Amino acid sequence: MMKINHLLTKINHGKNCQYSKHNKGFTLIELLIAMFVGLIVLGATYAVFIAQNKELNKQEQIVVMQQNARMAMEMMTREIMMAGYNQTTDPATIAAVPRCTNALVAAGTSCVGITSAGSNTIKFTADLNGSGSITPDDQFEGDNADENVAYDANLSLGIKSFRRNSKYTKSGSSYQPVVEYVDSLSFEYYDDANNTLLSPVILADICRIQITVTTRTANIDPNTGNYHYYPLKSYVTPRNLGITGY
Numbered sequence: 717m718m719k720i721n722h723l724l725t726k727i728n729h730g731k732n733c734q735y736s737k738h739n740k741g742f743t744l745i746e747l748l749i750a751m752f753v754g755l756i757v758l759g760a761t762y763a764v765f766i767a768q769n770k771e772l773n774k775q776e777q778i779v780v781m782q783q784n785a786r787m788a789m790e791m792m793t794r795e796i797m798m799a800g801y802n803q804t805t806d807p808a809t810i811a812a813v814p815r816c817t818n819a820l821v822a823a824g825t826s827c828v829g830i831t832s833a834g835s836n837t838i839k840f841t842a843d844l845n846g847s848g849s850i851t852p853d854d855q856f857e858g859d860n861a862d863e864n865v866a867y868d869a870n871l872s873l874g875i876k877s878f879r880r881n882s883k884y885t886k887s888g889s890s891y892q893p894v895v896e897y898v899d900s901l902s903f904e905y906y907d908d909a910n911n912t913l914l915s916p917v918i919l920a921d922i923c924r925i926q927i928t929v930t931t932r933t934a935n936i937d938p939n940t941g942n943y944h945y946y947p948l949k950s951y952v953t954p955r956n957l958g959i960t961g962y
Contacts, residue, residue: 770938777933778944781897785931785948788878788895792927793952795865799840800829800956810848815957816841817920826850829957830905833917837868838903838925842956866891869901869929878929899930899945908958924953 742750804810814820816829828850832839841850841864850863866881872893878901879891905913906924913921930947937944 774933774937774939774944777935778946781931781933781944781946784878784895784897785929785946788898788901788929788931789927789948789950791880791894792867792929793950795862796838796840796925796927796952797954798842798844798956799954801842801844802828802956803846804843804848805846810846813841813843813848813850815920818916818918821919830919830922830954832866833905833913833919833922834903835915836900836902837866839864839866840954841865867901869898872896895931897932897934899932900928901930902928904928922954923958924951926951 800815802812802815804812813826813828816827816831820827821831826841826849828841828843830838830840843850844863862882864882867879868881868891869876869878870891871877872879872891875893875896876898877893878895878898880894881891904926905917905922906926907913907921908923910924926949928947928949930945932943932945936942
């Protein structure tokens with residue numbers, strides 16, 4: 717009986733050994749192929765990630781570029797709309813500031829309206845507080861703050877920017893950057909018959925102003941090697957310039 721059990725044990729051991737020969741692991745070639753396929757998938761995933769990241773960065777810059785143009789345009793149209801305002805708080809005792817003409821501006825006389833009508837810059841005044849004066853005092857935030865305003869597009873800290881100058885004082889004035897990456901800013905002037913006014917512009921004839929501002933992205937698009945640009949055009953009709961009798 718013991719011999720039979722011993723024989724069965726040897727037979728079973730032999731079967732186990734034969735079975736284990738068929739449970740082989742991965743060969744080196746199989747591992748290399750698997751690694752190669754994995755690297756291809758990883759590379760494709762990385763390429764998609766990089767492309768999506770570049771596109772996202774480009775779209776973010778385009779959104780900022782468009783917002784910059786709209787912000788600059790909204791500020792200009794709102795403030796130029798008030799050019800020439802000269803309603804005093806007490807008309808019986810306070811004389812209104814006269815409307816601007818080329819002669820008054822040349823003489824250095826205080827007046828309200830467009831004081832300089834350039835193709836790339838504009839200056840204008842308004843008696844916003846109705847004090848009968850637009851003369852700046854010695855403080856930046858004095859009684860007549862924001863009544864003498866100028867716009868242009870120029871370099872500021874090495875970046876071309878839309879600039880606003882409203883800090884007129886007796887001691888001088890200064891331009892402050894408002895919106896960066898403004899490629900160009902231009903103005904065109906029209907009379908009451910919508911005729912284009914040529915330089916030198918007759919200030920008293922200005923009734924309508926066309927504003928064009930062009931912004932660009934902060935960085936070059938790596939796909940094209942160029943900046944993206946966004947031109948925005950608007951018209952403003954300063955309603956106070958059409959009021960006569962001042």
